Amino acid sequence: MGQMIPDLPLPAPAGLRMNGLPKKPQPPPQDASAAAFTDAVIAATGPNANPRLAAIMPSLVRHLHAFAREVNLTVAEWSAAVDFLNECGKMSTDRRNETQLLCDILGLESLVDSITSTLLSTSTSETPSAILGPFYRHSAPLLPNGSSIIQNLSPSIPWHDQALADSAHVSGRVLSSSGKPIPGAVVDVWHAAPNGMYEQQDADQPEMNFRGRFETDQEGRYALYALRPVAYPIPEDGPAGRLLGLLDRHPYRPGHIHFIVSAPGWRALTTQLYDARDEYIGRDAVFAVKEELVVRFEPREGDEKARWELVYDFVLGRV
Numbered sequence: 130m131g132q133m134i135p136d137l138p139l140p141a142p143a144g145l146r147m148n149g150l151p152k153k154p155q156p157p158p159q160d161a162s163a164a165a166f167t168d169a170v171i172a173a174t175g176p177n178a179n180p181r182l183a184a185i186m187p188s189l190v191r192h193l194h195a196f197a198r199e200v201n202l203t204v205a206e207w208s209a210a211v212d213f214l215n216e217c218g219k220m221s222t223d224r225r226n227e228t229q230l231l232c233d234i235l236g237l238e239s240l241v242d243s244i245t246s247t248l249l250s251t252s253t254s255e256t257p258s259a260i261l262g263p264f265y266r267h268s269a270p271l272l273p274n275g276s277s278i279i280q281n282l283s284p285s286i287p288w289h290d291q292a293l294a295d296s297a298h299v300s301g302r303v304l305s306s307s308g309k310p311i312p313g314a315v316v317d318v319w320h321a322a323p324n325g326m327y328e329q330q331d332a333d334q335p336e337m338n339f340r341g342r343f344e345t346d347q348e349g350r351y352a353l354y355a356l357r358p359v360a361y362p363i364p365e366d367g368p369a370g371r372l373l374g375l376l377d378r379h380p381y382r383p384g385h386i387h388f389i390v391s392a393p394g395w396r397a398l399t400t401q402l403y404d405a406r407d408e409y410i411g412r413d414a415v416f417a418v419k420e421e422l423v424v425r426f427e428p429r430e431g432d433e434k435a436r437w438e439l440v441y442d443f444v445l446g447r448v
């Protein structure tokens with residue numbers, strides 16, 4: 130007879146330790162090396178790094194690596210994403226910002242705007258901000274209060290009749306959070322034409338059409354003629370539009386008027402007002418609608434220049 134083989138303990142059932150207690154969850158070996166890999170990338174930051182970048186990049190790298198691992202991102206997919214971002218950059222000019230548009234459809238600009246607003250706000254009565262969007266232009270004409278931002282509207286324009294039907298008088302005050310008027314504030318306003326295009330997108334529109342700046346009077350009042358805005362699709366002829374298609378998403382923004390309201394000593398307010406009756410009010414392609422910014426245009430009587438009336442006060446916060 131050969132040597133007796135001592136009794137060996139039977140292997141514990143799966144999920145139990147030898148003493149019958151549940152096993153402590155152990156990360157698979159590759160997780161430890163994955164964490165070490167990510168830590169090594171973060172640790173490569175040098176002692177003289179830009180302080181803000183040194184503070185935020187570890188989080189960016191962790192989330193970026195975690196995303197790639199979570200979805201098992203392949204080289205082909207990553208390469209397609211790099212090409213996509215490059216295409217956004219190459220398409221961007223001073224008249225079109227495709228990379229910003231990409232951020233918009235991912236909700237990033239709206240999210241960052243809300244974070245910034247929360248950080249800087251000093252009063253709950255301040256008018257909420259909304260995204261700048263990709264179509265702002267500096268140096269819109271400074272116009273007298275009560276004048277129009279509609280240029281050269283003639284019957285030969287295809288959307289002439291709609292412009293007449295949508296003509297609107299927009300007015301209100303610029304106030305402090307305690308309700309005091311702010312004289313000398315500049316109300317910079319812009320919106321799309323009834324064909325859904327901003328003037329820089331449309332060769333048939335005059336330069337700076339539907340754009341203007343107005344200075345508030347001693348009572349903080351501003352007034353102008355504009356149009357009740359229409360819903361429009363964000364540009365779909367670039368990579369951002371292609372991504373919307375791949376995600377089976379619509380490209381429309383509810384009708385809105387953009388504003389930047391600024392005054393010395395006050396924090397500039399970038400915001401938008403949205404037409405409550407717009408069919409896209411609850412499904413903005415760029416996720417920028419806030420309840421406090423949804424307004425109702427009311428019929429305007431006795432004014433041949435406007436069929437609609439909007440009165441809205443902006444409340445600014447101190448710098």
Ligand SMILES: [Fe+2]
Nearest residue numbers: 262264385387
């Ligand atoms: Fe817009």
